[in-house]
Structures are given as structure tokens and as C-alpha cells.
Amino acid sequence: xxxxxxxxxxxxxxxxxxxxxxxxxxxxxxxxxxxxxxxxxxxxxxxxxxxxxxxxxxxxxxxxxxxxxxxxxxxxxxxxxxxxxxxxxxxxxxxxxxxxxxxxxxxxxxxxxxxxxxxxxxxxxxxxxxxxxxxxxxxxxxxxxxxxxxxxxxxxx
Numbered sequence: 001x002x003x004x005x006x007x008x009x010x011x012x013x014x015x016x017x018x019x020x021x022x023x024x025x026x027x028x029x030x031x032x033x034x035x036x037x038x039x040x041x042x043x044x045x046x047x048x049x050x051x052x053x054x055x056x057x058x059x060x061x062x063x064x065x066x067x068x069x070x071x072x073x074x075x076x077x078x079x080x081x082x083x084x085x086x087x088x089x090x091x092x093x094x095x096x097x098x099x100x101x102x103x104x105x106x107x108x109x110x111x112x113x114x115x116x117x118x119x120x121x122x123x124x125x126x127x128x129x130x131x132x133x134x135x136x137x138x139x140x141x142x143x144x145x146x147x148x149x150x151x152x153x154x155x156x157x
Contacts, residue, residue, distance in 0.1 A: 030081045035096070039068055042099065052103050060102055071095040090115055090126060101131075 046053045046061055056064065074088050081089055090113045097111045113128040129137075 032075045032078050032080055032083075035075065035092070036072065039072060043068060056102065064099055064102055067095050067098060086115060086124065086126070 042053070043065065045051045046056065046064055049056075049061075053061070071092055074091060075084070078084060081092070084092065093111075093113055111128050112131050112134055113126050115124045116127050117124050
């Protein structure tokens with residue numbers, strides 16, 4: 001009986017230890033070599049005006065190559081996204097989404113992230129929305145401010 005109890009504790013301990021061993025591996029961490037390889041291929045296709053990039057305008061091509069160069073400079077010398085600070089991660093994510101959006105003509109549907117301060121805290125959080133959602137929020141805020149400005153003497157409770 002004592003051996004059975006010891007064996008069950010041993011099995012239970014192993015079951016608890018195995019997930020803990022893999023907890024340090026974050027599935028959200030991307031290897032930057034993969035991004036560099038992909039971006040090199042994209043740059044080659046953009047410059048050759050081939051594949052998915054053949055229909056880009058000169059302005060879109062120039063902007064894509066400029067954003068891409070800035071992003072590659074940001075990740076230079078780094079091995080994974082874990083080596084980037086939060087602002088750099090957001091910048092890289094936004095650039096990758098922008099490139100994908102331009103290629104697929106999905107400007108309003110591409111994801112754009114911002115780092116915003118949490119009210120009552122010094123902590124920041126990442127807020128991601130589509131470009132059209134950000135634009136709609138700005139327009140709604142502008143309209144609300146315009147309607148309040150027209151009232152002048154109105155009191156808000």
C-alpha cells in the first residue's frame with residue numbers, strides 16, 4: 001500500500017512538472033531570422049515588380065521599401081521578438097501588417113496597434129484595432145467635440 005501511494009505521488013509530481021518545463025517557451029515569440037528572410041524575398045519581388053507586388057504604384061513601392069528598411073534596422077542584431085522592447089514589438093507588428101495590407105489592398109482592414117497608458121497606473125497596454133476602427137473612433141470623438149462646442153452655454157452633469 002505504501003509503495004502504491006509513493007508511486008501515485010511520483011506520477012502526480014511528474015504530471016505537474018512537465019507543463020512547467022514547457023512554460024518558459026512562449027508561442028508568441030517569433031524568430032527574427034524568419035522575418036528577415038521573408039522581407040528579403042518581398043524586397044526582391046518589389047524591386048523586380050513581380051508576383052503580388054507587380055501592381056504597386058511607385059509611391060506604394062517607395063513607402064514599403066522605406067518602412068521595411070526602418071523595421072530591418074530595428075531588428076538588426078536581435079534573434080527573437082523577446083529581444084525587442086514593447087515599443088519595438090509594436091512597430092515591427094504594425095510594419096508587417098501595413099505591408100500585408102498594401103499587398104492585399106486591405107488598407108482599412110489591417111491591424112494597427114498602439115501602446116496606451118492604463119488609467120490610474122504607470123503600466124501600458126497594447127491596444128490593437130483595424131485602421132477603419134481607429135478612424136471611426138477619431139471621427140466620433142471629433143463629432144462629439146464639435147457638437148459640444150456649438151452648444152457653448154450647455155452644462156454637462
